[in-house]
Amino acid sequence: MTPSHRAQLFLGMAALAVGAGLAGPVTGQPAAPADTPTAAPKSLLPDEFDVPARPAPVAPLLPGTDAPTVVAPPPPPLLTGPVADASDTTALTDPMAPPATGRDITVIGPLTTAAGGYGVGTFVGSRGRFLAGLANRIDAPIGSRWAAIALNRALLSESAAPSDIRPADWVAVRAWLLTRMGEVEGAKRLVDSVPVDRYSPALYRVAGQVALAAGDISGLCPIAGNGQLLSRDVMWDLAVGMCAALQGDDITAARLFDALAEDEKRVEPFDVRLGERVATIAGGAGRAANIDWAEAPRLTPFRYAVATATGISVPANKLAGLGRARFGWLVRNAGIGAETRLESLGQAAVLGTMSATELVSGVAALAPADAPGDSRAGRLRTAFAGGSLGNRRDALAAIMASGDGSTRYAALLEAATAAARLPVTADSADASADIIAALLGAGDTRAALRWWPIADKAAAPVRARAWALLATGTGGVPIDADAFESWRSDTSATDHQAAMLLAGLAGLGLASGADWEDARGELLPATANSWTRAIDAAAAGRRAGEAIILSATGLQGAWKDVPPQHLYHVVAALNRVGRPLEARLVAAEAVTRS
Template sequence: MRRRWAASLVAIALAGAGAGLNAQSQSRSQDRDAPESLLPEGFGDPSPPPPADRPTAPTPQVQPPAGTAPPIRRPGEIVQPIPGLSTAPGLPTPSPTPTPTATPLTAAELLQYDLPDYARRSVARVGAIGLAEGGLPANGFGRSDGRFLEGLMRRLDAPIASRWLSITLRRMLVSRLDTPAGVNGADFAAERAWLLLRMGEAQAARDVVNGVDTENFTPKLDQVAMQAALATADPAMLCPLQPFAMTRTRDTGWRLAEAMCAGLSGEPSRAGKLIDAARKQRAASGIDLLLAEKILGAGAQGRRAVTIEWDGVDRLSAWRWGLATAAGVAVPDTLLASAGPQVRGWAARGAGIAPPARLRAADWAASQGVLSNLAMVDLWGQVEDADDTSNSDAAIARDLRAAYTSADMGERVSILTQLWKEAADPRQRYARMVLAARAAAGVRPAAAQAASAGDLIAAMLTAGLDRPAARWRNVVEASSDAWALIALTDPDARGQVSQGEVDGYRGTADSRRGQLFFAGIAGLGRVDAGSIPSLAEAFAVPINADNAWVRAIRTAAERGEPATVVLLAAVGMQTPDWRGVAPATLFHIVASLTRVGLEGEARMIAAEAVSRA
């Protein structure tokens, strides 16, 4: 039997896990088959025992929604692609259209719905996790108007710059939250799931969709549910929804779903008639129809042999990606390269995709928080075991195993340093820090390794391992990057960082990194409030500048609305990477998150800013 070193490392890494970052940041162990925690594992945990050209960011603006957003589906398309799959850059982001409250079902339709009364769920509160499972409080949106919140979500340009803020945003969007005033609960759930899909979080989007009973679906949620099924390469998800959706729409996608579901349920004759009718009526053609036919042929007694040829296909839609992946048909690299970044998130967690092929997407997914440290370690463990792994990937997997298991601290640090040094770009380097987080946490603090402390600590913090990082406080050099990261994240810090210490870091760090450090330490309240104005002037960070976004996030924080604050924080980080995040924006995000009880997340975002500057 092949060795599954990754699984063993997971067990070792989780052994003896202790208290978390704070009350909201608890460690959540998991086995290989359990659902993955919404927060990176080990957030706040102690480490395992050691073995014997920068774009200028526009000022974030917050405006209430105006008018009606364009629908997901466009005329002539089976299903509108997720933004970036086939739309040209610069086009407005397609999004679900607002819909009125769903029309009550007829008695005949209710007969199809066999959920007992006691198990039915109200759309007044929708989500997958509650407070006990790590979700945000149910009243997290407070008094915020639902139409305003829908407008923010619909227009948010995802993915955002910060991995840790992305993780926090995902956690908020899947939380069991009260539907705010002024919107339909199912429609609001659709907006949440739609944003998750654009973030690359396909499984989380599916969880939100599944949090609404089928009888409460609206046309907008029908549309987003189809997108979630495609993003997760799970056409069977459409089957319980299809009869209901067909009463509200005759969209081509649902007509083909009827044929696919008939095939999947072992009705090849009926499925064949439905797909043949769609062909005769020209409801769909070409590869879109062939992919649907291939899915229905995969059902019991399916007898249709379909060959998929990509010749002449010049764009990748969600329909094509989802059905091809579900059918085990490889999508050409040229089409994948033209797709939006969120597809990498879908692919990185695609169960039907071979582990070596998932590596192409894993770095992006890890850098955005879609994949955690444990998920990355597990993936590389599978890669080492796979027969079709390239020599270069196999070598990395072997080095990674050595980094996690070596008792020689010098050897471990050397392997990790080489792993990060060989990264092709900053995003891959950060992803490899995520991959090696627990290996870094296993390095004993020592003067011999002090020169590498900055990278080791940055790696630990990608997994929220703040206490292992803090063990280096007496080893690192004052005013170094390692010192700055500990100053921002030490969960047991006593007292505040002095004005002189903060100003001292300005003398050693580059200007940009120094500004982000000041923004973080001031936003966290870890420096005396009286010294903040003079430090802000010294670091040239205009924290008193005022605009609509600043007023909105400050007001939400004052009212104690953590869900609203998280959404507005994401609005402030609508930029591809950290180069576009203004230090003043970081200050307001960190300060607001801290005020509403998300101090642990705020610390990790501040540290990420410094390590990725």
């Protein structure tokens, strides 16, 4: 293979990381200016809140460093072996690495305030070790789409590292959480913004995870040599071999793979054959054997990345092994089949890694070109450009009704963009509550509020649902205790549903005063623990990033498992640190999904 062909392959593998036809914001839908409770709900909080708050332990300083390394659970092995830090960074002499820059990375992140970021001071005033401990223990992805969007934006914001943590370690914490949430494109942009000579051992490990989640084999090459020095994970040995082949050194690649093939105690033959497939494409013809997935009982990030980068089809039944975050990974990976990516779009939007507009564009790009009118793509076409208003309205109703259970919210998000273009007429009164829920799910508060005059005259259950959504999502309807009790009666709401609505209203400061005392005493008794004290303190100190991370710790798991008190403190904290729109949208999401 000629050098120019190798270069084309190298760039082609990088292109697989971001997919085709789905360009757009990396942090989810931009905000538009535009179930019964139990006496003892299961704990959704990380270990920090099982005991009194205290700083996380730190490791001894590494030679040449000026800040401690956070001791937190590292990412799982990239392939099969254990992960270990090096005790001395002076041996990092990877010839593949770019020249040293020495650039300061104290303030870093791809999302500027002009692009929707939260600003340089997002994490200023917080203890870095405390935040790192929280972030590394979040059971991602979290349950709330809008809390996830707020967290994604905070983590991606061009911002200063908090105190008592090395900037590179803080980037590692941010990128690892983004990857676990499914926001792999954003994680890759964040990692790529750090010069390799500024990496810490923790960032090497996380950068490897991010490259694999993105299906970007070439992204391993600048860090493979140092990764091999810092970790006993055999993935780095395989990466060195693959990168040698990509850079034209077929002899070194063959030698490395031969040695690995003889060391079956460290590496499975299946993984060696996958690595050799990269070398084969790059020029080592004749070395790679056929890939038989029956030999691989589980799908590791390495296997996922190499297979999708080299055109090997991954069996659909193995993809679930990557966890729920996979939906955000799959839709950005052009090496995944169109059918699988199409099926993943809705859940990626629910995770907050894809906007409602991107969701619709993805359906259009990935659905068969000849999709019939009664198909998913056909219904969307009719909802946008049907021959009559009645046809558009019927198609929109069919989209919103297509979801069931866990896919119900995804169906509303899929309908949102078309719903925003639907004329506001009395003929759509019966669907007005669903339309409002879809618009608020997409963050379009202005369009949602335009439907209130229609919903206000709809049947009592429809009107009541619309009122609850607009009361939390916009505040643009009359809100008092009597209206709350009417909603409760007209919708036959469960105590948990009533408590969640009340929590959202109270967190926004809309359910205070003597008229609300009975409802609050019944449904939302005051509670205090180490988590509530921590999030309240972060909000009082206007530490926005800290409050957002703490919000994520309180909204883990399914909505049915979220205590109303958690929602109250989350909404109140977001509102107090200057994120009122996010607070409203989280509250409206709770009404929709609880």
